[in-house]
Amino acid sequence: MNYHQHFSFELPTRIEFGIGLIESLAEHVLQLGGKRVLLVSDKGLVAAGVVGRVVDILTSADLDTRTFTEVEPEPEAAGVTEGAKICNDDARDIIIAVGGGSALDTGKSIALMARNAGHIRDYAGLEIPSSPGLPVIAIPTTAGTGSECAVWSVISEKDRNIKYGVGGRNMTATVALCDPSLSVSLPARLTVGTGLDALTHALESYVNKATQPISEALSEKSMELISRSLRTAVFNGADVQARADMLLASTMAACAFAPTRLGLAHAMAMPLGAKAKIPHGDVISILLPEVMRFNVNANLAKFARIASIFDVDTRPLSLREAAHAGVDAVAQLIADIGAPNSLAAYGVQESDLDALAEESMESGNIVVNPRPATAADLVDIMRKCL
Template identity: 50%
Template sequence: MRAFSYHIPTQIEFGNGAIARLPEFVKALGGSRVLVVGDPGVQRVGLIDRVQAILTGASIFNAVYADVESDPATRSVDEGTVHGKANGCDLVVGIGGGSALDTAKAIGLMLVNDGNIKDYVGIGKVPRAGAPVIAVPTTAGTGSELTIWSVLSDKVAKAKISVGSALNCPAIALLDPELTLSLPPQITAATGMDALTHALESYVNTATQPISEAMSDQAMTLIARSLSKAVADGSDVEARGDMLLASTIAAMAFNSTRLGLVHAFAMPLGAKFGIPHGLVNAIMLPEVMRFNHLANPRKFARIAEIFGEKTAGLSVEEAAALSVSAIEKLKLDVGITAKLSNFGVTEGRFDEIVDEAMLSGNVPVNPRQPTNDDMKALLRAELV
């Protein structure tokens, strides 16, 4: 067995109604002036008001920055940092989906570190720990509540940029399934497929190791049991809890392993065509699995079993092939039928998409190494 390293600095707190414990965690981290970071949607449904009421009720000062956009621009980090510094904030509470949490984490860094967030693009470039961040996810997909990454958008270059550092991990991930109950079915489906892609790509890639494998397996088991239920009945708090845990556990896996071709494609397709991250993952996942499954048939056979395929009496290769149809069935079950052409992707743009995708650090760990022509074929298969 090859050597590996596993590290996760984030404390995880899970439970229905756990948001009520927020003041306890703020005080434990030494915070006295809190910047609450979210997006207009979270503010519109009253969750930011709820957080403020909890903090104010415990006599904890709080200010709000709620202008985080989808696929957040570096502008959001700059504005939030200015607002946090102007209010003397020493702790950040991020509440929302991946965009809000990624922005909150980056603001936490910039409350302490000099320069601009763009100075720290890449991995391991952040010099000092930022202000503590408590991450409160309201979707079950990105895993941003404990990953090392903040994925931001350079709107001028129409490109995604990533800041990766162990210093970017939140101090606490506060997981309250009740906060996800109002998530619409289509977002539940897309974010759930995002969590699945995280777990699956981490499970089969060449950087996987026993700890991440166990977590990926558990995350997929929870998703197989509860994604369809959560989409069909958003009030099913048990299914919501399963999905929230699955998202976080999948992030614990890929945080140390990276991912694969689906996420390599997701960066340019998201930046250039505005395809929501979970949805682009859902679109590309089955075709990438079809490309990869014979490179690691034992793992793909296990995926087929997790998602209920009957594999008894089949060769491992035959069982592996069933994993693709299992995920295609799941996509249809949760109502995802979109294709790349629905978002303006054309074959004439394939070169620029593939050129950018091939630069991703997720390509070298993919179980099968693609050529540029392979990558174009994968796009073509999901075009219409």
């Protein structure tokens, strides 16, 4: 570490973590001065009984609770506008967001737009000036996006084929209430995509040019937990210890990448998600192995360390061999859990790649990637993933 190079680390979100913690939700609402709750979630969690359970907990504490469960996967700006209008028309003073990244990103965005003029799109980018939003309690039911601790929300406008990130201090949850028992019923397919998204957050932050000691420590612990428990969480989802490892890994990875940004997988995931409508976790799973193969020689030491974290005995290996063994160990995990591995399966064609690469080059994740990349490099990586 070159200490002449300045770094900063800020964690605006209080993390509460533990099995069964959901039962203490009302206390956290009262602590934040909340009286009139807008509960943001999705229809899947209504059907699974999670929304009903949360409403029961809140109403037993005499908290006035209104639900907004219109959130779709890859959430829409229109839902943010509608939710913010409900907050203002109906004097809601706190947001509780329950669900995966889509519900949490929508909840955080509603909280921001309840206290700011204009459209959520006007705040796309990092630290676009805004006023603080309503307090937010974020309750993740998947272990992947880390939205509960992330400074970003990703919002889509499908009629315009666009997807953008809105980031900054005012886009953070006030409290992340992380209860692993809420993720035990997550289907295997979603456990795969969200788990590999968490791994990619930890890994891309760890090997990139902007990483720093506090992020590195969080990434290392996150990857260790994922190496130990993602296979179990996928193939024996009822194992609450494995679910807890994955939820902690996801939350820690989000804290790691807040000040560092990510890398090429996330740069390409944005336009691929918007244009080809590929769920975020799936596109990340497809891209990660080829992105690692592109990057490995630019940061041998870090990929060699990843090999050790993934239980490879690196003692008999050269640095180069160990680094490539790190890539292979991560690729093996991805293969073992049956992650998607083809962009073509989602309708992406060779003729789409130039435009997708051009758009990816505008991402803030490009400049921090360990190996400088051109649009032609991105076309090459995506072609290998077709």
